[in-house]
Amino acid sequence: MTTRTRADLDSIPAYVPGKNFPGAIKLASNETTPSPLPGVQEAIAAAVITANRYPDNGSTALIDALAQHLGVPREHIATGCGSVSLCQELVQATCHDGDEVVFAWRSFEAYPVVTRVAGAVPVQVPLTANYGHDLDAMVAAITERTRLVFVCNPNNPTGRSLGRDELERFLDAVPDRVVVALDEAYFEYNRSDADGITLLEGRPNVVVLRTFSKAYGLAGIRVGYAVADPALITALGKVHIPFSVSALAQTAAIASLEARDELLHRTDGVIAERERMRDSLIAAGYDVPQSAANFVYLPLEDRSAAFGMASAEAGVLVRPYGEDGVRITVGDPHENDAFLTFATDAETVAVAGVRRTA
Numbered sequence: 001m002t003t004r005t006r007a008d009l010d011s012i013p014a015y016v017p018g019k020n021f022p023g024a025i026k027l028a029s030n031e032t033t034p035s036p037l038p039g040v041q042e043a044i045a046a047a048v049i050t051a052n053r054y055p056d057n058g059s060t061a062l063i064d065a066l067a068q069h070l071g072v073p074r075e076h077i078a079t080g081c082g083s084v085s086l087c088q089e090l091v092q093a094t095c096h097d098g099d100e101v102v103f104a105w106r107s108f109e110a111y112p113v114v115t116r117v118a119g120a121v122p123v124q125v126p127l128t129a130n131y132g133h134d135l136d137a138m139v140a141a142i143t144e145r146t147r148l149v150f151v152c153n154p155n156n157p158t159g160r161s162l163g164r165d166e167l168e169r170f171l172d173a174v175p176d177r178v179v180v181a182l183d184e185a186y187f188e189y190n191r192s193d194a195d196g197i198t199l200l201e202g203r204p205n206v207v208v209l210r211t212f213s214k215a216y217g218l219a220g221i222r223v224g225y226a227v228a229d230p231a232l233i234t235a236l237g238k239v240h241i242p243f244s245v246s247a248l249a250q251t252a253a254i255a256s257l258e259a260r261d262e263l264l265h266r267t268d269g270v271i272a273e274r275e276r277m278r279d280s281l282i283a284a285g286y287d288v289p290q291s292a293a294n295f296v297y298l299p300l301e302d303r304s305a306a307f308g309m310a311s312a313e314a315g316v317l318v319r320p321y322g323e324d325g326v327r328i329t330v331g332d333p334h335e336n337d338a339f340l341t342f343a344t345d346a347e348t349v350a351v352a353g354v355r356r357t358a
């Protein structure tokens with residue numbers, strides 16, 4: 001950095017996207033494998049014709065479609081350039097310099113980045129021994145300075161999900177001056193009873209974040225949404241970068257909502273593959289937490305980096321996280337097979353330091 005920019009930027013880690021290189025199998029970014037449906041591609045192509053015009057900054061048609069689909073009034077919905085930008089807007093809308101943002105760790109890599117970029121202070125609460133949120137410890141971490149709490153459910157990268165009862169107890173324990181963001185990026189893969197939107201009634205401090213990037217398959221188009229009390233939605237609007245949800249994104253999202261039965265049906269196949277991968281990895285001796293998302297997690301601790309490197313050399317890109325673990329996205333069956341062939345090989349099992357217990 002130079003003296004022209006903030007000195008503290010030097011200490012903020014850059015967001016690390018999943019690796020990609022030609023020819024490799026990419027199981028590193030929790031994407032879906034199929035292209036957008038033909039009807040969605042056609043809608044995007046049609047929107048290109050008016051790309052000389054600014055998009056609708058209020059995402060009117062998309063918000064109408066979401067309101068109908070979710071059964072909530074339109075004043076309760078905001079859109080964003082991916083839900084990661086809604087995470088950033090939430091920090092900006094709630095925090096002054098030095099205010100605190102509480103979240104579990106390990107969790108979504110963007111939380112510490114958006115927190116620190118806004119001048120707020122991340123308060124990271126370690127996961128439980130079985131890689132889920134320690135909700136009691138998160139309540140205990142709330143101070144006078146806490147303005148925002150992120151709860152990633154299911155948790156990226158560990159996959160663990162919270163049940164409705166424990167979430168409800170948690171929300172009741174958080175002071176209502178603190179905003180709680182329920183980040184449900186993987187909601188469509190979660191077969192538990194926890195649907196954040198049903199918890200919003202009577203809780204004006206809670207906001208649910210969802211995205212079209214994961215199950216809806218539009219990661220490259222950048223659109224997500226927030227559902228909350230209108231006062232919070234208005235606040236998000238104040239910090240929103242104008243026109244950051246493009247016309248192509250709005251159009252693609254509407255077309256994908258219309259095709260949701262077909263798109264969401266695919267999640268059943270992903271879940272079946274996820275369980276197949278997990279069973280096979282467990283049989284090879286790995287510890288694999290139950291996942292409610294489109295990935296599995298191997299808590300390999302200090303072997304994580306070596307495992308990630310060896311997997312890349314075997315032609316499968318996965319995502320290592322420091323000395324915590326490795327996340328593997330569920331891809332197509334042949335891609336998952338390529339990963340399993342690598343991961344269950346005797347040499348890999350030795351590198352990973354796991355041993356068959358059964």
Ligand SMILES: *Cc1c(COP(=O)(O)O)cnc(C)c1O
Binds near residue numbers: 030
């Ligand atoms: C992928 C992801 C998001 C959002 O992704 P966008 O592409 O920005 O919508 C948000 N939260 C978590 C936990 C994610 O894994």
